[in-house]
Amino acid sequence: MSCLKYPNLFKPIKIGNTVFRNRIFSSPTGHSDMTADGKHSEDAIAYYERKSIGGAAAVTLGEAVVDSKYGYQYPAQIRLDGSRSMSTLARIADNISRHGAVASIELQHAGMGATPTPGNPVYGPSPCTVGGLEVKEMPEEIIWEIVEKFAKAALFVKSMGFGMVTVHAGHGWLLNQFFAPRLNKRTDKWGGSAENRARFAVEVVDAIHRLCGSGFPVEVRISGTECNDVGYGIEGGIEFARQLDGHADIIHVSVGCSTGLNTRNNVFSHTHPSMFLEDGVNVKYAAEIKKHVKISKVATVGALTDPAMMEEIIASGKADIVEMARGLICDPDLPVKTLSGREDEIIHCMRCMSCFSNAMSKGHLFCALNPVTNRERYLNQPLSTTVKHRVLVVGGGIGGMQAALTAAKYGHEVILCEKSGRLGGKLLCEEKVPFKVHLKQYIETQAHLISKAAIDLHLNTEVTPEYAKSVGADVIIAAIGSKPEVPCIEGINGKNVLSAEEAFASPEKVESSAVIIGAGLVGLEL
Incomplete structure (x- = not known):
């Protein structure tokens, strides 16, 4: 068994009153296939269950809204301040748990990034204008209402069978907005010092523990750095983590922020690393934060699929937990393949972003390398x-x-x-x-x-x-493939003309001076 080869990666960890079977967590992913009445579809239920079957220690549903009035951004989000999602959430939690993983769900509030609801303002930490939309300063009474909504949402999903929650305090959502100095200009106890700016997030975590019990694991996802030229850097991430230390059971260190920006940097590419970035590109931020955290466990995420790299991360103390989203979309069996010594069978995510582009253009999450993704309900069934x-x-x-x-x-x-x-x-x-x-x-x-x-x-x-x-x-x-479409240009068949395929395969044929015809993705890459 490869638990001997990767002893740290497969060492169980107790957090609160819960024992997780290994250090590989399936980080929050949403599912765009929702029913008209706001529930997860049968395909979504099977999608989350498949990750537990594959051996992840925790499986987290993404971006469940705690406040429908002020906090949701797009329709395909579960709203937890109502009972419509009760039946499917209970089924998802049960299906995840019965295969040995801990079911978790990400609690989210969009804040100034919310979609306005009729008759209601959009609130942020301080007044501003975003994309022509007026954002009002959130009154203290509404801050406390939202703290309570986070806690009640956590208690609700706990009653549905979820064994953990993840509070989203990164990526530009409400709790991140309050911590970000560029957005939070308040002079009351919710602004100013790092302690005050982190107060909202800390109060949310403490309220959840009061309602759900101190042994109920609460993970908090933060941006270790906002990865842009106007936001906070790693020093800010360290300070946020210090304030959460001992309150959050797990500090999940992601990166990036896309709310209220006027910046040249492509934040999305850091939050969701593309193939242009190296493996484990964000580990350094978690490792730096872990040096300053004394009580809470630290998780890292981003461009992780190599078991040897993940073992080294845990063994060296850079993080206590490794989390994957796209890696387990591409191959949900990565944990069990690694555990059983079949690393050579792992289909590694190549970070092509097909999952994102399909979800946005077709309304369904599909993977370029895994034809079963989002088709688990019928393609995973044994056929005689x-x-x-x-x-x-x-x-x-x-x-x-x-x-x-x-x-x-x-x-x-x-x-x-x-x-x-x-x-x-x-x-x-x-x-x-x-x-x-x-x-x-x-x-x-x-x-x-x-x-x-x-x-x-x-x-x-x-x-x-x-x-x-x-x-x-x-x-x-x-399965004979495709042929390139060749334009009718005089001389196109000359000896000095190469197709893109030929240029990639034999770069030595490309001389020092070349003209590339076509500025699509292939031409740009050439």
Whole structure:
């Protein structure tokens, strides 16, 4: 068992009255597939359950609103100050818990980032104007109302079976707004010193413990730095953590803030690190904060999928807990694969942002590398193959490899043919791109899984009608990929013209002076 290889990563940890089975937490993720009456859909229920099956110690639902009147930002958010979500929340908590993980939920208030409700103002720590919208200073009586709403929301989800809550005090939401000096200009006890600016968050945590019990774990997500040229830096994050120390059970150190900004920096890329940033890019902030925290546990998050790196983080004391969102969307079995010595089977998130773009453009969260994501309800069900088919998969690119693996998983006899000498298809041209190391890793992992599966692989084999007939396949899956669209330009077929694929695969062919035709994503990357 790889608990011997990664003893610190798989060492249980007791927080409050709760024992977590390892140090790998599934950090908060929302789910855009909500029913018309404000409940999670059946797909959402299966989505969260799958993370627990994969071995995470805690699974956290994202951005549940505690205050519908002043605090929600977009429709696809669970609102906890009502009973509409009761039945599905109870089911989600039960489905997570029965597989050994602790069910958690993120409590959130948008503050000055909220969507205005009819007849109600938008409140922030201090009066200002954001995008033409007037933001009023939050009166003290409403501050206390919101403190109570956080606590009541925590008690509500505890009664539904959740074993922990995560209070969102980062990323520009209300509690972060109050701590940020650039936004909080108050002169009362809620502004000024770090103690005063952190008071709102501290009061929320203490109120939750009073209602739910001191042994009920409360995690607080903060921005260790706002990662922009007008917000606070790591020194501010350290001070925020100091104020929360001993109140919060876990201080979850994320980064970034997108509220009320007029800045050149791309905050989103730090909060959700892209492939252009190194693995574990935000660990340094958690490590620095941990030096100043005496009681609370510290969690780190951002661009983490490598078990060896995560083991080192825990072993060296940089953090007590590692958290992943996209890493467990891409491969929810990462913890159990690591524990059972199957690290070579992990599908590492390549941080391509397909999950975000799909959620925003299609209303559903899908993953470029995991076809089961958001389809768990029906694609994860065991299928009995009553009729065993002979399946010929034509093409060994990413589609063909996955098709072959899926067919073999369901017990069919699979033949996979690739006309070149390697699996990988179009993606092979990008394996030399330094920041796409996880793309190369994905191809290698899929090829490794194919070598272990009951798949008859034929490289350097072009499938002709005669060949297909000779195989005697019951089913043929054509995974032959795509071809680039070539514009009708005089000289386009000249020897001095390369396709993007050729330029990526053979950069030595590109001379010192070159013209790139097309300024889309591919052209910009070239």
